[in-house]
Amino acid sequence: MHKKITRRAFCSILLALPFPARAQQPKKVPLLGFLSASDSARQSAGTERIRLALRERGYIEGQNIAIEYRYAEAKFDRLPELAAELVRLKVDIILSASGDVSTQAAKNATKTIPIVMMGQGTDPVEAGFIESLPRPGGNVTGVTNLGRGLGGKRLEILKEAVPKIARVAVFYDPAIRGSVYEVKEVLPVAARALRLTLQPWEVRAADDLDRVFDAMGKQRPDGLSVAAGRLMADTQKRTIGFALKSRLPSMYTNREAVDAGGLMYYGADIADSYRRVAYFVDRILKGAKPADLPVEQPMKFEFVINLQSAKKIGLTIPQWTLMQATKVIQ
Secondary structure, three states, X not given: OOOOOOHHHHHHHHHHOOXXXXXXXXXXXXXXXXXXXXXXXXXXXXXXXXXHHHHHOOOOXXXXXXXXXXXXXXXXXXXXXXXXXXXXXXXXXXXXXXXXXXXXXHHHHOOXXXXXXXXXXXXXXXXXXXXXXXXXXXXXXEEEOOHHHHHHHHHHHHHHHOOOOOEEEEEEOOOOHHHHHHHHHHHXXXXXXXXXXXXXXXXXXXXXXXXXXXXXXXXXXXXXXXXXXXXXXXXXXXXXXXXXXXXXXXXXXXXXXXXXXXXXXXXXXXXXXXHHHHHHHHHHHOOOOHHHOOOEOOOOEEEEEEHHHXXXXXXXXXXXXXXXXXXXXX
């Protein structure tokens, strides 16, 4: 005669079964939020770099990691809404892909979800995002590329490449605090040491460019330096065209500008920076807290020269300058 099996006994038998016989819970796939002030087309190179960097650490999108992309399409006022969307989706990490504006929006949206900076923007301590580089102290960490702190070095390279240069026009967006600081505080010190005269030009909107181009003709600069910022990147095609037409040697804070026909770029090695972003993602997913992960400064820098553009403006780059370049576009 069969004995009735009690519920407790049944559970004991079930627990005693080999592991594969038990119902297995699906493993949660980590979800990243990618927040950008730009659009998907302009950001495509950046998103691909991030995918490759994550893949190097074993994270393959669509397999063991998922990414939600949010693009403001140059409408900065949309960033808070997009950041809030990512928070509602309960992403594990937010990647700040557009410097200060996206980091601020993400930081306003959450005090608990880790935010990883991807290298753009101003000094994160000065911007109030972290307490210090070695001890961030909150939910923000990542990479800072010191882009605007390199302004003096870019002027120095421009002067070396074009020894006769005396007057340098500087395009900048006055809405970006870091750009204003660079133009008002950093560049004048370097310019005095190099015996250069600066001609700062505010560009508040794309429509300002024609006015600035016309006015620059009267001041007759010998060179052009373009500051960082979303507006500067979005209008770089017109700026590059103007520089080539006016035979102006130009220096950019954006590597893509030189690939598009600008003369020179000097700044952090973006590919290396993105690899470090993947490092932060990996550490956080494995349990590290952003507050304890030191914000990193760049270890590798790129100096790119477009020789095709040099020929178009009738410029011969000194051999010593060419030897320092990490890449020369023939």
